Amino acid sequence: MSLNRKDLLGLEHLDKKDFQTVLDSVKPFKSLFTRSVKKAPTLIGKTVVTLFYEPSTRTRTSFEIAAKRLSADVVNISVSASSVVKGESLIDTGKTLEAMKADYIIIRHSMAGTPDILARNLSASIINAGDGFHEHPTQGLLDLYTMYEKKKRIEGLKILLVGDILHSRVAKSNIWALTKMGAEVAVAGPPTLIPPQIEGLGVKVHYNLDEAIKEADVVNILRIQLERQQENLFPSVHEYVELYQLTKERLAKAKSGVMVMHPGPMNRGIEISSDVADSQNAVINEQVTNGIAVRMAVLYLLKPTKVKKNASSN
Amino acid sequence: MRLQIKNIRIVDPSQNKDSVEDLFIENGKIVSNLTDAANRIVDGRGKIAVPGLIDVHAHLREPGHEGKETIKTGTRAAAKGGITTVFCMPNTKPVIDNAPTVEFILLKAQKEGAINVFPIGCATKGSNGEELSEIGVLKKAGIVAISDDGLPVSNSQIMRRTLEYTKMFKLPVISHSEDKELSRNGVMNEGRNSMILGLRGIPRQAEEVMVSRDIMLAELTRGYLHIAHVSTQGSVELVRQAKKKGINVTAETCPHYFTLTDDVVKVYDANTKMNPPLREKRDVEAIKAGLADGTIDCIATDHAPHTQEEKNREFDLTPFGIIGFETMLSLILNELVASKILSLNEAIAKITVNPAKIFNLEDRGSLKTGSIADITIIDMEYSYEFTKESIISKSKNSPFIGRKFTGGAVMTIVGGNIVYER
Ligand SMILES: [Zn+2]
Ligand SMILES: [Zn+2]
Numbered sequence: 001m002s003l004n005r006k007d008l009l010g011l012e013h014l015d016k017k018d019f020q021t022v023l024d025s026v027k028p029f030k031s032l033f034t035r036s037v038k039k040a041p042t043l044i045g046k047t048v049v050t051l052f053y054e055p056s057t058r059t060r061t062s063f064e065i066a067a068k069r070l071s072a073d074v075v076n077i078s079v080s081a082s083s084v085v086k087g088e089s090l091i092d093t094g095k096t097l098e099a100m101k102a103d104y105i106i107i108r109h110s111m112a113g114t115p116d117i118l119a120r121n122l123s124a125s126i127i128n129a130g131d132g133f134h135e136h137p138t139q140g141l142l143d144l145y146t147m148y149e150k151k152k153r154i155e156g157l158k159i160l161l162v163g164d165i166l167h168s169r170v171a172k173s174n175i176w177a178l179t180k181m182g183a184e185v186a187v188a189g190p191p192t193l194i195p196p197q198i199e200g201l202g203v204k205v206h207y208n209l210d211e212a213i214k215e216a217d218v219v220n221i222l223r224i225q226l227e228r229q230q231e232n233l234f235p236s237v238h239e240y241v242e243l244y245q246l247t248k249e250r251l252a253k254a255k256s257g258v259m260v261m262h263p264g265p266m267n268r269g270i271e272i273s274s275d276v277a278d279s280q281n282a283v284i285n286e287q288v289t290n291g292i293a294v295r296m297a298v299l300y301l302l303k304p305t306k307v308k309k310n311a312s313s314n
Numbered sequence: 315m316r317l318q319i320k321n322i323r324i325v326d327p328s329q330n331k332d333s334v335e336d337l338f339i340e341n342g343k344i345v346s347n348l349t350d351a352a353n354r355i356v357d358g359r360g361k362i363a364v365p366g367l368i369d370v371h372a373h374l375r376e377p378g379h380e381g382k383e384t385i386k387t388g389t390r391a392a393a394k395g396g397i398t399t400v401f402c403m404p405n406t407k408p409v410i411d412n413a414p415t416v417e418f419i420l421l422k423a424q425k426e427g428a429i430n431v432f433p434i435g436c437a438t439k440g441s442n443g444e445e446l447s448e449i450g451v452l453k454k455a456g457i458v459a460i461s462d463d464g465l466p467v468s469n470s471q472i473m474r475r476t477l478e479y480t481k482m483f484k485l486p487v488i489s490h491s492e493d494k495e496l497s498r499n500g501v502m503n504e505g506r507n508s509m510i511l512g513l514r515g516i517p518r519q520a521e522e523v524m525v526s527r528d529i530m531l532a533e534l535t536r537g538y539l540h541i542a543h544v545s546t547q548g549s550v551e552l553v554r555q556a557k558k559k560g561i562n563v564t565a566e567t568c569p570h571y572f573t574l575t576d577d578v579v580k581v582y583d584a585n586t587k588m589n590p591p592l593r594e595k596r597d598v599e600a601i602k603a604g605l606a607d608g609t610i611d612c613i614a615t616d617h618a619p620h621t622q623e624e625k626n627r628e629f630d631l632t633p634f635g636i637i638g639f640e641t642m643l644s645l646i647l648n649e650l651v652a653s654k655i656l657s658l659n660e661a662i663a664k665i666t667v668n669p670a671k672i673f674n675l676e677d678r679g680s681l682k683t684g685s686i687a688d689i690t691i692i693d694m695e696y697s698y699e700f701t702k703e704s705i706i707s708k709s710k711n712s713p714f715i716g717r718k719f720t721g722g723a724v725m726t727i728v729g730g731n732i733v734y735e736r
Contacts, residue, residue: 112512113582134512
């Protein structure tokens with residue numbers, strides 16, 4: 001089994017068959033977790049580099065554990081934002097890593113498209129670990145897997161994404177994966193945080209969370225960035241909490257078995273109340289566990305090939 | 315120097331001429347006959363002579379950004395594209411808000427340039443949008459228009475004064491129409507593609523709000539307003555309505571706005587990043603319609619060279635702009651003439667007689683007897699692939715690399731001298 005591609009840049013370019021391939025591959029990796037020896041020899045002799053231009057301990061650690069469980073050598077590189085503006089160019093950094101024989105480069109960057117640029121210029125496999133407001137494909141896949149594991153299906157599921165859709169790479173990766181797998185996706189949030197073109201992706205738009213939540217089988221709560229208030233995208237945190245926090249009361253309006261997800265890290269008391277985060281409905285910790293298995297599957301399924309320089313990877 | 319071009323099809327919109335004749339050039343002018351034997355006879359069979367092309371919007375980068383382009387390299391690239399006259403925008407370093415800088419450019423162009431270079435002066439001192447520059451002094455030094463291009467004149471009162479004050483010099487004010495608050499942080503057109511790509515969008519309205527404001531101010535002041543690089547359907551419609559009302563407004567667009575949509579941004583290629591950004595299909599169609607019905611008077615390159623180092627990085631961090639000299643004519647011939655949006659005569663008018671009229675360039679933009687002998691020779695059969703290696707501009711930032719063209723300039727004559735010959 002393989003994804004027949006060198007890179008994982010986004011879920012936009014994957015099809016239903018690819019998603020099924022990932023779902024089918026995760027389980028054996030997850031079952032490895034319960035054994036006393038949690039390692040597989042899959043990537044022995046391979047080098048995996050995490051190249052993070054934006055700090056994210058959770059995502060980086062998850063990739064690191066995934067790579068190590070596959071017996072790869074892992075190198076972690078963090079680059080501060082200020083050195084991006086003046087310092088060494090992205091492509092030069094990538095070329096240096098390639099000269100050091102990196103087989104996989106996992107990149108996180110605050111600017112959209114950086115994984116694409118690397119993928120175009122390098123023969124190593126590039127995995128997007130979140131780029132600006134573009135995509136976060138492994139998060140999309142782990143969300144997909146978590147729903148599949150719990151609900152035993154994706155087709156026909158009603159999924160509600162709540163919050164800052166405009167700036168969310170998680171939302172976009174979720175939308176691509178879920179709609180292609182036949183789920184019904186809706187979003188809820190203030191109009192300033194929902195791109196007007198999103199309906200063109202086959203997504204329903206709600207401004208009223210209390211209305212939207214009634215239908216949902218799964219509610220995926222997105223993290224709200226407090227600096228959006230400075231950009232006048234909503235008037236105050238107080239008002240945001242009033243309108244969009246997932247509280248016990250709101251959750252009570254949903255179907256009884258409704259599943260609550262959050263990509264983390266959570267702002268408890270802002271987009272989600274603590275009692276909801278700790279409730280039976282929440283699968284937030286399972287998401288973290290599945291994240292490792294999903295990332296193992298992705299590393300296993302990608303095929304680093306010696307491609308021609310500048311060849312497009314999609 | 316006496317030059318005779320034999321049996322050439324002359325297409326000259328300034329005199330509505332389209333016929334096969336001989337062209338005679340002596341002492342830098344078009345003449346009806348030579349006084350003595352020609353120094354050179356060119357066989358014009360199968361080719362077309364048109365007035366030398368006038369590009370009213372370009373960035374030559376000198377002084378101050380010679381790493382991107384110089385007057386020497388830029389004018390050679392322009393000559394290769396069939397351009398005989400280029401206007402250079404004042405966002406150099408220093409900016410063109412003083413007479414010595416105008417004089418420097420004119421001198422440099424005379425010494426090292428291959429074609430005519432006419433500077434555009436700043437509307438405001440330092441291009442900072444706060445105080446009018448010494449427009450009278452600049453005019454005397456040789457500018458042909460006023461603009462803070464690269465930036466809008468954001469303050470409506472200053473824009474009003476600029477349009478009012480320039481009237482006495484008959485100097486068109488070129489508007490870089492952009493509401494900087496609406497476009498803030500944007501790197502591409504706002505729409506479906508920007509959403510999918512996760513890039514910050516620039517809505518059409520960032521342009522249209524300012525086009526609309528400037529048209530209103532032109533109406534108020536009766537000044538000469540020229541809208542630069544029209545990129546949206548709404549702007550075309552605003553200019554069309556303003557012209558109907560008799561307001562003094564003219565407009566230009568660039569080849570990329572009638573050729574490309576923001577679909578080409580999909581691979582985060584910075585050679586598709588320009589300001590205003592590439593829009594959508596309906597905008598491209600509206601621009602073609604605006605060219606066809608005369609709403610858009612001119613086609614200009616907005617030639618904006620940047621080095622490979624600057625362009626080959628994160629999309630957000632790369633500067634706006636693409637080069638345009640070497641592809642303008644071929645894009646016009648392929649996208650507008652071959653597809654019958656414009657007749658050859660109409661298309662040539664957009665880059666010859668129309669700009670000459672708007673910017674008061676006497677004796678240019680025409681092949682009438684007595685005009686300055688700026689001539690572009692076109693071969694409609696000339697097929698080529700636009701490769702990176704073939705670019706002679708110092709910068710290579712073009713989204714058209716790899717495109718195949720049929721039709722282009724094969725000879726460029728400036729003031730009676732052949733400055734480019736394929
Ligand atoms: Zn401009
Ligand atoms: Zn410009």
